[in-house]
Amino acid sequence: EVQLVETGGGLVQPGRSLKLSCVASGFTFNNYWMSWTRQAPGKGLEWVASITNSGGSTYYPDSVKGRFTISRDNAQNTLYLQMNSLRSEDTATYYCTRRPPLFDYWGQGVMVTVSS
Amino acid sequence: DVVMTQTPVSLSVSLGGQVSISCRSSQSLVHNNGNTYLSWYLQKPGQSPQLLIYKVSNRFSGISDRFSGSGSGTDFTLKISRVEPDDLGVYYCGQGTQYPPTFGSGTKLEIK
Numbered sequence: 001e002v003q004l005v006e007t008g009g010g011l012v013q014p015g016r017s018l019k020l021s022c023v024a025s026g027f028t029f030n031n032y033w034m035s036w037t038r039q040a041p042g043k044g045l046e047w048v049a050s051i052t053n054s055g056g057s058t059y060y061p062d063s064v065k066g067r068f069t070i071s072r073d074n075a076q077n078t079l080y081l082q083m084n085s086l087r088s089e090d091t092a093t094y095y096c097t098r099r100p101p102l103f104d105y106w107g108q109g110v111m112v113t114v115s116s
Numbered sequence: 117d118v119v120m121t122q123t124p125v126s127l128s129v130s131l132g133g134q135v136s137i138s139c140r141s142s143q144s145l146v147h148n149n150g151n152t153y154l155s156w157y158l159q160k161p162g163q164s165p166q167l168l169i170y171k172v173s174n175r176f177s178g179i180s181d182r183f184s185g186s187g188s189g190t191d192f193t194l195k196i197s198r199v200e201p202d203d204l205g206v207y208y209c210g211q212g213t214q215y216p217p218t219f220g221s222g223t224k225l226e227i228k
Binding site: 044045046047059061095100101102103104105106107108109 | 176220
């Protein structure tokens with residue numbers, strides 16, 4: 001059974017940093033591209049970042065480019081999202097998602113609140 | 117970016133009934149490789165989204181044949197037949213043909 005378990009969310013002040021983690025199980029992690037996708041409270045879905053299976057290439061939308069960094073540790077079956085210079089508009093539930101842009105499996109999500 | 121427009125915003129259906137949700141893209145979703153990367157997701161209340169349909173009409177693993185997808189180019193439809201209580205939630209379409217991947221704003225399905 002594919003499982004994606006996110007951790008690391010919380011309340012953070014504007015301008016500060018936060019790092020999310022996602023531990024994957026139930027599949028061969030290093031065979032798949034991975035992504036982060038977010039959902040602001042009461043809003044729709046927004047793709048945040050993708051990374052190739054080797055970690056050699058990463059992709060971001062303009063809204064987070066230069067502030068967020070996606071990475072992975074294939075030995076630990078773990079995906080990361082380093083978020084810097086956080087803004088109020090980054091407040092959302094962040095989902096770890098497999099196989100972009102299909103997004104075939106989603107984690108349970110972790111809430112990030114950016115507020116002073 | 118490709119804009120995905122879903123209609124209606126919400127709909128109400130009786131158990132056992134049938135509904136259709138429309139999704140229109142601002143550009144053709146036909147990829148250079150000939151595939152059309154249009155997917156449908158369901159987010160049940162309090163849960164994460166789950167993949168229902170991919171590449172327009174392919175049901176994901178474990179998805180009931182009550183769900184069917186159709187369409188081409190820029191116009192797509194999700195049909196749900198014999199609606200059950202567990203079908204309620206918000207349905208999203210999403211495209212993966214062009215980066216960045218984008219999603220529709222959702223259609224909320226309520227059971228009468």
